[in-house]
Amino acid sequence: MSKVERNIVLIGFMGAGKTTVGKELSRILGLRFVDLDQAIEEEANQTIQTIFKTEGESGFRKRERSLFHKLSKQSDIIFSLGGGAFLQEEIQAACLTDSLVIFLDIDFSIWSERIPLLQKDRPLLQQKSLEEMKELYTSRKQSYSKAHLIIQTGRLTPPQTAEKIAKTIHHAKA
Ligand SMILES: Nc1ncnc2c1ncn2[C@@H]1O[C@H](COP(=O)(O)OP(=O)(O)OP(=O)(O)O)[C@@H](O)[C@H]1O
Ligand SMILES: O=C(O)C1=C[C@@H](O)[C@@H](O)[C@H](O)C1
Numbered sequence: 001m002s003k004v005e006r007n008i009v010l011i012g013f014m015g016a017g018k019t020t021v022g023k024e025l026s027r028i029l030g031l032r033f034v035d036l037d038q039a040i041e042e043e044a045n046q047t048i049q050t051i052f053k054t055e056g057e058s059g060f061r062k063r064e065r066s067l068f069h070k071l072s073k074q075s076d077i078i079f080s081l082g083g084g085a086f087l088q089e090e091i092q093a094a095c096l097t098d099s100l101v102i103f104l105d106i107d108f109s110i111w112s113e114r115i116p117l118l119q120k121d122r123p124l125l126q127q128k129s130l131e132e133m134k135e136l137y138t139s140r141k142q143s144y145s146k147a148h149l150i151i152q153t154g155r156l157t158p159p160q161t162a163e164k165i166a167k168t169i170h171h172a173k174a
């Protein structure tokens, strides 16, 4: 498979694998990979952790909205969003209208094994109990489920998940 008709946007909870799988998918489909969190850090020349500390979550969300609009003007890209970006209504509406939105859905129990990998760089996971993380996970699921495609990641590796997405898109087009 080469080109898709619309940009592909990957959404889902933090740590679901959007960035990791997005890079693999971009290789398989021959499309450029763009990561919104990475772009925010590059533009601000600060880590997300520092942006949250100095500007609060609202400052981060403002940067997220503004860069999303700028970067989504490109075509033929695999666009990995940060875990909370799709919760912003204007980002959600633009994605659902203009792109193929794919929700990487991971069970909470499998996700929770990744917490030690995630906590250092994800301000919203810091100082949270497992129960509070589960509440956040559950509260976001309804929004993520508006995606055009839902991919259960289970215990697949990132390359296996990317293959599963590529096959699903291929079948959907056939
Ligand atoms: N399928 C997988 N199996 C095991 N570990 C994974 C898998 N996918 C990602 N990981 C690991 O989980 C961590 C988070 O992955 P990644 O950064 O891709 O998540 P993300 O969905 O982009 O998160 P965020 O919403 O914060 O941007 C990384 O350390 C990555 O190596
Ligand atoms: O789920 C979220 O709200 C976030 C996820 C990360 O990708 C970053 O965008 C940031 O840490 C916030």
Ligand SMILES: [Mg+2]
Pocket (backbone or CB within 6 Å): 018, 019, 020, 035, 037, 080, 081, 082
């Ligand atoms: Mg990411």
